[in-house]
Amino acid sequence: MPKKSISSLELAAIVNELQLLVRGKVSQIYHQDKKELLLQLHAPGKGKVLLKIIPGKYVCLTEQKDTPLRPTGFCMLLRKHINNAIIRSIQQKDSERILIFELEKEEKFSLVIELFSKGNVVLLDKEGIIIGTLEWQRWKDRIVKPKERYVFPEAAFDWKKMSEKQLQDLFSKSDKKSVVVTLATEIGLGGLYAEEICRLLGIDKSISPREIDQGTIKKINKTIKEFLKHIETPQGYIYEEEVTPFPLQSQEEKKKTELYSQALDTLNPFQKVxxxxxxxxxxxxxxxxxxxxxxxxxxxxxxxxxxxxTIYESYAKLQKLRDIVDEMKKTAGWQEIETALKKEKKIKTVDLKNKRVLIDL
Structure with a gap:
């Protein structure tokens, strides 16, 4: 099925790409669709830039500007508070699918874009109180509506800052059935990148996470750090049903773009198959x-x-060796047999416990 939303890792790539907007200014805000916002920005040294925001899906730079609908109430509220505001910072909340714009005019504001579940866009004052929200939402542990203090969802595992020891502890305590599910959900990389790690490292993705040894954990940790390095300067890689910020071994590339945003901008998350x-x-x-x-x-x-x-060609030699062992068993113990066998050049190991002999043919 075609890609509909981005993962935590892909949002991290977009955040790196959006740093060109810092110290820029919000010029205008449009509500192009009920589910899509468009921010017209002025970026330092670049001029006019358009930012597409589709809550619950993705955020990307775009060159597409449709005829705006009549501004909604939320769009007018954003224009009132943050038109001409300076962008002080753009960051991801830990390893969550949450993007935060810190803005400043006469006052300071935060524009929070939620890309998980149904998604949302929330404007906060400097105290973290909600001024307005695209959609009122009630969750079991938080309420998202005006005049309420904004509460971030309960934090998951922060894979961007994890140590090898934390990774080891997570695997050893995981109750998931397979290592690929642990990587995708508990660590939070998503299915695509969990599969890629297993493929790159030759890991059987179906094995239990508790069976992963220390050497493999070290390799997994190193690969995740390499992913982080890749997304420092992301590019777009377009595949049959995916777009990624760096190339994948598990996919056959169809097209490459200079920016990851350009690849994301080819998506149509509302297209029905x-x-x-x-x-x-x-x-x-x-x-x-x-x-x-x-x-x-x-x-x-x-x-x-x-x-x-090979076995057939060596059958006579193998049979002779077996005959010798059978004969020695009548008068000697396995310790003596082991000593005798180790004198043979072709004998690699002798397993007394399981009565096995490994032969190099």
Missing amino acids: SPYDQKIRTLEKMVEGQEKAIEELQEKITLNGKRGD
Whole structure:
């Protein structure tokens, strides 16, 4: 299914890209659609820049400006308070899908853009009290409406600042069935990047997170740090159903853009896929999976065939070795047999506990 929203990691990439707007000014605000805001900004050294905000979906720079609708009440409220405001900072709330613009005019304001769940846009005063919100919302642990103090959702795991020890503790305590689910949900990378880590490191994504050893945890931590390095200067990579800020091994690239925003701006999050097209995509994925499974089986058949041929060619030697072991068992213990076998050059290891001998053919 085509991409509809961005992950925490992708928002971090966008935040890096939006730093060119800091010290710029809010020139105008439009409500292009019931679910879409457009901020016209003046960026230092760049001039007019348009910022598309689709709550619950994504934020990106754009060159597309549709004919604005009649301003909504919320749009008018934003114009009243933050038109001509200076952008002091743009940051992500920890590793959450929350973007915060710190603005200043005669007073200081915060514009909070929520990209999780249904999404929202909230304007706060300098004390953190809600002046206005795109949509009133009531959650079990917070209320988002004017005159209420804005409360951020309960913080999840902050993967941007985690240590190797924290990662190890999370894996050891995880109750998820597979490592890929732990990476996607508990760490918060999302399914796409969790799958990419497993692919890059050759990890069986279905194994339990508690089975991950220390060496693999070190590699996972290093790979996440490499992802962070990639998104410092993001570019856009467009695939069949994804757009990412750096290239992925698990996807076949179709197009590359200079900015990640340019790739995101090609999306249509409100486009509905017909049942017919969805069925075709499902069947195409099934065929792709079956072709991959066949390819892996062919590789196993070839490998096992070679192993069989090697064993057959060495059958006489192996049988002779087995006869020697059987004969020695009648008069000697396994310790003596081990000593005798280790004198043979082809013997790699002798496992007394399981009565096994590893031979290099």
